[in-house]
Amino acid sequence: MTIQILPPQLANQIAAGEVVERPASVIKELVENSLDAGATRVDIEIEKGGSKLIKIHDNGSGISKEDLGLALSRHATSKLNSLDDLDAILSFGFRGEALASISSVSRLTLTSRTADQVEAWQAYAEGSDMAVKVIPAAHPVGSTVEAVDLFFNTPARRRFLKSDKTEFTHIDEWLKRIALVRSDIHFTLKHNGKVVRNYRATSTQDQYLQRLAQISGKKFAEQAIEINCQHDDLKLTGYIQSPFFEAPASDTQYFYVNGRLVRDRLVNHAVRQAFAEHVTGEQASYVLMLELDPHQVDVNVHPAKHEVRFHQSRYVHDYIFQALQSALQQVGRLAIDSDNT
Ligand code: ADP
Numbered sequence: 121m122t123i124q125i126l127p128p129q130l131a132n133q134i135a136a137g138e139v140v141e142r143p144a145s146v147i148k149e150l151v152e153n154s155l156d157a158g159a160t161r162v163d164i165e166i167e168k169g170g171s172k173l174i175k176i177h178d179n180g181s182g183i184s185k186e187d188l189g190l191a192l193s194r195h196a197t198s199k200l201n202s203l204d205d206l207d208a209i210l211s212f213g214f215r216g217e218a219l220a221s222i223s224s225v226s227r228l229t230l231t232s233r234t235a236d237q238v239e240a241w242q243a244y245a246e247g248s249d250m251a252v253k254v255i256p257a258a259h260p261v262g263s264t265v266e267a268v269d270l271f272f273n274t275p276a277r278r279r280f281l282k283s284d285k286t287e288f289t290h291i292d293e294w295l296k297r298i299a300l301v302r303s304d305i306h307f308t309l310k311h312n313g314k315v316v317r318n319y320r321a322t323s324t325q326d327q328y329l330q331r332l333a334q335i336s337g338k339k340f341a342e343q344a345i346e347i348n349c350q351h352d353d354l355k356l357t358g359y360i361q362s363p364f365f366e367a368p369a370s371d372t373q374y375f376y377v378n379g380r381l382v383r384d385r386l387v388n389h390a391v392r393q394a395f396a397e398h399v400t401g402e403q404a405s406y407v408l409m410l411e412l413d414p415h416q417v418d419v420n421v422h423p424a425k426h427e428v429r430f431h432q433s434r435y436v437h438d439y440i441f442q443a444l445q446s447a448l449q450q451v452g453r454l455a456i457d458s459d460n461t
């Protein structure tokens with residue numbers, strides 16, 4: 121037996137197996153890069169549910185000509201320098217894998233311009249050694265990543281893609297999740313040449329409620345109770361369903377920790393317990409954002425990054441439970457008072 125080092129493209133394709141499951145996961149990685157780069161507007165364009173084309177245009181910081189090649193290399197990141205940084209990660213990315221992975225399973229170009237460059241440059245990787253070519257291009261300050269023919273060279277994965285409609289639904293659902301928490305960003309989504317979503321940047325509560333109505337329905341937005349609670353280094357904000365609102369089973373159940381959507385048993389338990397005596401039958405709707413010291417939470421549990429680990433899990437659990445319970449009780453008392461007058 122001889123031991124060989126995998127050629128870069130193959131190594132990247134294997135890594136892609138973990139992070140690049142379908143068009144929606146490509147879009148997630150690319151849009152998170154745009155947000156990490158400080159973009160205030162992100163335009164997403166897809167064709168055929170993303171399997172033909174995924175194009176993300178942002179007005180973020182851009183990438184300098186010197187860094188363009190590195191951006192496409194594996195384990196190249198501008199967001200992490202040491203293992204210590206991992207303890208307090210605030211950016212979405214940090215593994216430096218996404219662009220290299222996506223580039224190994226599609227025809228990818230990265231076009232970018234920084235504010236102090238007069239010209240824009242475009243980079244793409246070629247061949248099994250994924251040598252990066254950089255050519256002049258035209259582009260405003262910011263970046264555009266185009267991924268064409270996803271999985272064209274990994275037929276086994278391409279076969280796993282579902283219908284365009286299903287892939288679109290995954291993308292749309294992911295966009296909702298990010299749009300609810302990053303209401304400061306203007307997002308658009310174009311599918312097969314038509315703008316299908318337009319979430320304008322919001323800066324006031326009224327505007328946020330409009331976005332909430334766009335995403336989670338007018339009914340939920342109209343009756344939702346605002347949560348705004350701070351205790352020591354924990355902050356919980358967002359909207360929850362009123363105890364008097366009889367809604368059908370909800371798909372509006374979003375909980376974010378430091379800006380990331382999480383699916384966490386501890387969090388779910390705290391939320392469900394708070395609602396238990398108020399909402400009968402179907403599960404309640406909520407959009408909640410928890411902020412805490414990034415040292416108090418591990419996000420590096422899984423590449424898809426849906427799980428988190430709180431260092432003081434009992435404390436966080438009880439805080440969420442109490443914040444929601446007292447908001448629900450207060451609304452309940454107000455209703456009783458107004459019945460008695
Ligand atoms: P990570 O996000 O984990 O660092 P990526 O492969 O997603 O890894 O990106 C590699 C690097 O390329 C990033 O660290 C960043 O410096 C740069 N980059 C990627 N996308 C953008 C973008 N839209 N705007 C500015 N820089 C970007």
Ligand code: MG
Pocket residue numbers: 149152153212213214216218219
């Ligand atoms: Mg990234």
